[in-house]
Amino acid sequence: MKLTNHGYTFGGVPVTELSKNFGTPLYVYNADVIRKNYHTLKNAFSGVDVHLKYACKALTNINVLKILQQEGAGLDTVSIQEAKMGLRAGFQPNDILYTPNCVSFEEIQEAVSLGLIINIDELSTLERFGNEYGGSVPCCIRLNPHIMAGGNSHISVGHIDSKFGISIYQVPHIKRIVDNLGIHVNGLHMHTGSDILDADVFLRGASLLYEAAKSFEKLEFMDFGSGFKVKYKEGDITTDVNDIGQQIVDSFKKFCLEYGKELQLWFEPGKYIVSNAGHLLVDVNVVKQTTSTVFAGVNSGQNHLLRPMMYDAYHHITNVSNHTGVERIYSIVGYICESDTLGYDRKLNEVRVGDILAISNAGAYGFSMSSNYNSRFRPAEVLIQNQKAVLIRKRETLDDLLQNQIEVDLV
Numbered sequence: 001m002k003l004t005n006h007g008y009t010f011g012g013v014p015v016t017e018l019s020k021n022f023g024t025p026l027y028v029y030n031a032d033v034i035r036k037n038y039h040t041l042k043n044a045f046s047g048v049d050v051h052l053k054y055a056c057k058a059l060t061n062i063n064v065l066k067i068l069q070q071e072g073a074g075l076d077t078v079s080i081q082e083a084k085m086g087l088r089a090g091f092q093p094n095d096i097l098y099t100p101n102c103v104s105f106e107e108i109q110e111a112v113s114l115g116l117i118i119n120i121d122e123l124s125t126l127e128r129f130g131n132e133y134g135g136s137v138p139c140c141i142r143l144n145p146h147i148m149a150g151g152n153s154h155i156s157v158g159h160i161d162s163k164f165g166i167s168i169y170q171v172p173h174i175k176r177i178v179d180n181l182g183i184h185v186n187g188l189h190m191h192t193g194s195d196i197l198d199a200d201v202f203l204r205g206a207s208l209l210y211e212a213a214k215s216f217e218k219l220e221f222m223d224f225g226s227g228f229k230v231k232y233k234e235g236d237i238t239t240d241v242n243d244i245g246q247q248i249v250d251s252f253k254k255f256c257l258e259y260g261k262e263l264q265l266w267f268e269p270g271k272y273i274v275s276n277a278g279h280l281l282v283d284v285n286v287v288k289q290t291t292s293t294v295f296a297g298v299n300s301g302q303n304h305l306l307r308p309m310m311y312d313a314y315h316h317i318t319n320v321s322n323h324t325g326v327e328r329i330y331s332i333v334g335y336i337c338e339s340d341t342l343g344y345d346r347k348l349n350e351v352r353v354g355d356i357l358a359i360s361n362a363g364a365y366g367f368s369m370s371s372n373y374n375s376r377f378r379p380a381e382v383l384i385q386n387q388k389a390v391l392i393r394k395r396e397t398l399d400d401l402l403q404n405q406i407e408v409d410l411v
Ligand SMILES: *Cc1c(COP(=O)(O)O)cnc(C)c1O
Pocket: 055, 057, 058, 076, 078, 099, 191, 193, 194, 225, 226, 227, 228, 268, 269, 270, 271, 272, 364
């Protein structure tokens, strides 16, 4: 978002025009930012054969998938449904990595029949996979390097108590299963979480994977997952992708030399690609003065943006209707019957009933985690390209809420 003389614009479109034309609550995404983020990250790893698999659980609107397909990305999916969305969007099956956790073996079989790249994160599943397919279907193995990414265990998935991946200490057991059943392991994978701040943590995980790679002769790629930290507020420490990129490239080149083959280097960014490409626009319903604070109550809440409640995440909030108003302190809360605070003690230009607030960094894990709790409709979605906004998901109706309900004769 940019502040011009005439107020805030996003992708060249005045933000209040977006809310006027499409209503609120509204998710807006800027296609140019998505494309730019993709290339910034890809270029940070120049010098090796790098492939980015967009972790689509961050934002699955089919138009966003198509944008990334156009740019040359692959897809990282965590469910068969995400993979099928990817196929609909035009991805080839062998561009889609399927990285499930605790799914049924039947779902993995379906993924094989669709031709997806299979990532296995559990020993008994690996064994079953080998019994079923032998070496006829290659698979990648998800290792847990037990690296603690950042301080927030809600986000961190590589630590000792995590349910994800096969422990790096179990490589000898993996090797046994692989050798006995003739499994073709084509890749090794780790994803330590979403809070990695510096190259050191990444490289520590990487070196553990390099060590493990010595046990597998037919590797084609190494997948270092994600963990790129994005800026949520001024002063946040973020991943410097160019700095981390060149350090990883150097270490990866050295590894390939030792391994005796030039492997592909894969990453699975979600947040990095779409987080700052999206805002959630909401309307102020109520300004409520209490004995301790002023609440700005908006027509949205944890049903539309769960991250503040679920992860205690900070999302910057701007009053886009009154950019010249004096600043005051507010708590911005939702209309859901839970204490769904979107932001505590925020300095905003004076908020009046009817003002539009923009909640930033809403591209990743915004709409995709939204629900119909309190029987509220989920927001509509809009895409901005070339300074034009188009609707990419219409607003729900009461019929949508009742669509799959079956009214029966009550006795
Ligand atoms: C969620 C997830 C990602 C993406 O994480 P971000 O923090 O959004 O970049 C990547 N890989 C796997 C396996 C995931 O589950």
